[in-house]
Amino acid sequence: MAMQGAPMLATDAAQASPPPIRLPIAWIIAIAVFVAFWLYAKPLAPAAFEFPKAWYVPMARWISSAMKWLIDEASFGLFSFTDLTRFISAVLDVPYRLALSLLSTGFLEGSGSSAVQIVPPLPWIAVIGIVMLLGHWLGGTRLALLAGGCFLFLAVFGQWTSAMVTLASILVAAPLGVLLGLLFGIAAWRWRWIERLVTPLLDLMQTIPVFAYLVPVLFLFGFGPTAAVIATLIFATPPMTRIAILALRAVPGEIIDLGNMVGCTDRQMTWRVMVPAARESLMVGMNQVIMLSLNMVIIASMIGAGGLGFDVLAALRRLDFGAGLEAGFAIVALAIAMDRLSQAAADKLSAPAPAVRHSGLVARHPYIAAALVLVLVTTALGYVMPGIRTYPAALQLSTGTFWSEVVAWININFFDTLEAIKNAMLLNVLIPFKRFLGDLPWLGVIALLAFAGYRLGGWRLGLLTAGLALFIAATGQWEKAMITVYLCGISAMLAMLIGLPIGIFAATRDRLWSWVQVAIDTLQTLPSFVYLMPAVMLFRVGDFTAMIAVVAFAIAPAIRYTALGIRKVDPKLIEAGRAMGCTEWQILTRIRLKLALPEILLGLNQTIMFALSMLVITALVGTRDLGQEVYIALTKADTGRGLVAGLSIAAIAIIADRLISAGAIHARRRLGLE
DSSP states (O other): OHHHHHHHHHHHHHHHSSOGGGHHHHHHHHHHHHHHHHHHSTTTOGGGTSOOGGGOOOHHHHHHHHHHHHHHTOBOSSSBHHHHHHHHHHHHHHHHHHHHIIIIIOEEESSGGGOEEEEOOOOHHHHHHHHHHHHHHHHOHHHHHHHHHHHHHHHHTTOHHHHHHHHHHHHHHHHHHHHHHHHHHHHHHHOHHHHHHHHHHHHHHHHSOHHHHHHHHHHHHOSSHHHHHHHHHHHHHHHHHHHHHHHHHTSOHHHHHHHHHTTOOHHHIIIIIIHHHTHHHHHHHHHHHHHHHHHTHHHHHTTTOOTHHHHHHHHHHHTOHHHHHHHHHHHHHHHHHHHHHHHHHHHHHHSOOOOOOOOSHHHHOHHHHHHHHHHHHHHHHHTTOHHHHSOOGGGOOOOHHHHHHHHHHHHHHSHHHHHHHHHHHIIIIIHHHHHHHHHSOHHHHHHHHHHHHHHHHOHHHHHHHHHHHHHHHHTTOHHHHHHHHHHHHHHHHHHHHHHHHHHHHHHTOHHHHHHHHHHHHHHHHSOHHHHHHHHHHHHOSSHHHHHHHHHHHHHHHHHHHHHHHHHTSOHHHHHHHHHTTOOHHHHIIIIIHHHHHHHHHHHHHHHHHHHHHHHHHGGGGTOOSHHHHHHHHHHHTOHHHHHHHHHHHHHHHHHHHHHHHHHHHHHHHHTTOO
16 A cells, blocks of 8 residues: 555655655754744844734725725616615515515515514425425435424424524525526636636635624625525535536536537536536535525524524523523424435435326326325315414423523532633633743744645645735734634644544444434534533633533534544455454554544544634634624624634634645555545
8 A cells, every 4th residue: 555655645745845754854843943933033023923013904994995885886877886785685585585474474464563464374284294295205204204303393392483484594595505506616617717716715705704794794785684695695605616516527528428429509518418417416515505504594693584593592692591402403403304305305306207107287296286285275274273373382392491400400519610620721721822822923833834834735835824824914813813723723622632532432333323423413503502502601701611612513523534534444454453463452543543544634624614613603702812803893893804804714714724634635645545
């Protein structure tokens, strides 16, 4: 294996960086120079430790001025830019109101408090029946029961009305996200210059905190559900675009040649050959859009979306952990149902269409006919039996009080222990690490990042990392960025320290791994705000509370990627190790973990991304990092301040992503896996 990988590694090293044999010496020299500069250069070059204010780039003011110009002065002649954005908002409002009327409010005459319901919404039994019919058509009885059970959970636990409001926004945002992502992906696949233009925009859309662009969305599209749909589209569309590009490029050349042979035009080649051939991968992109749209429901509720997200947010404000957890589990139930349905749709629509044997309309579309009959019957019966239209309140269940009492009991009986743990972590770990990062010279850090980028990925990666770090310093965000790095770094390390052993232990035990998968899937679909409530109730506000919430949110990818990496190790290598007399510890440390190292590094990458996304939420509990800067900008409607802080978070995320990804590639080459 090592001999097969060596030529490739040598070739790449010759092209991008000095020979690998000198790498350890180069790192030692670079770190030694950095430490010497840090210890002795401050009296000689104080500007290298604190970026001079005279050198600041007033980007926040420029962005705010540009936004003010867009709103007040930008015009296309017949209409202004604001008129255009409000028109887009009004157009999106039409399908949203239709979906909301069908699922929640019914069709109303009039507006406001004087509105009168002229047609009721779909009965809860009809909605569950339609979901079960869809599940049966896509995946059979098991999927029908699972999807129906998830929706029944919403009704039984009193979350139906809010869930239908959330579902209405998803039914509008997800198809639009899929369509826009597909169109951008096709354009980027067809014209490389568009791909080069779109790729950095996709990186920013996926790494800038959502809070940062809520203010411009509010200014441009107004307050309300449609503005929330637009914010959701910004967040959920990039994965579809990336998957569309990859899927179209992966279409076999034989299919393309066949299309050319039969004389397809460019349009026919795209829509009748390429898109159908890439349908399976594109359906995976659709699944990602749906899941990311569900991840947005709480933040979207801040700008008028309502629904389950608003319930979680209101519970956080009241510190009502039980109510927030129930609403969070309702989001999980909705996510599970839509995830399984969309995955089944990907499988079914990717398979060849069966031959049509029946000529009658009902015989050709039995599921649609059954759904229509179900809607008509339940709607008619709902006028005489209200329990069919609305789930009876007397039959609803709630565990909210129980969970709130559990947290209260822990707080009462273990207050001293929890306080001791908190103070020990603050005094011995958090505060020293925070001071250490705060004392580092910005110039030395940028130089070290540039060196790391060059060694791992060549001069382009070195320039990218240095440029992004310099952007943070030049916009006056260095101090807050170091606090962000400190919180993210500590949280990611703790998440890896906890997740690695769990992933290792579960990876070799199939039954345990199946249960661990259920647990981490639940952790990843629970809204991030839910993690804040018990942390605040047990530890109050501060950096330690933020760290606990971030670790709880970010531990899932650490476990998942560790387990997947170990499970991918070739069993023949394990058997060879045992045949040579290796102990189980030697097999773990010298075979499994070494070969799983690239996946573990990717898990670290994802853990850092999760931690950064959660840090913006933890600004609500008193952190003093870039997340708080974004949140303050949101409360003050300061577009420039919010976007600059958000871009700084994105810069940290991109630096970490590129360096760790390059490290993973090096690890794979060194192990002969590429």
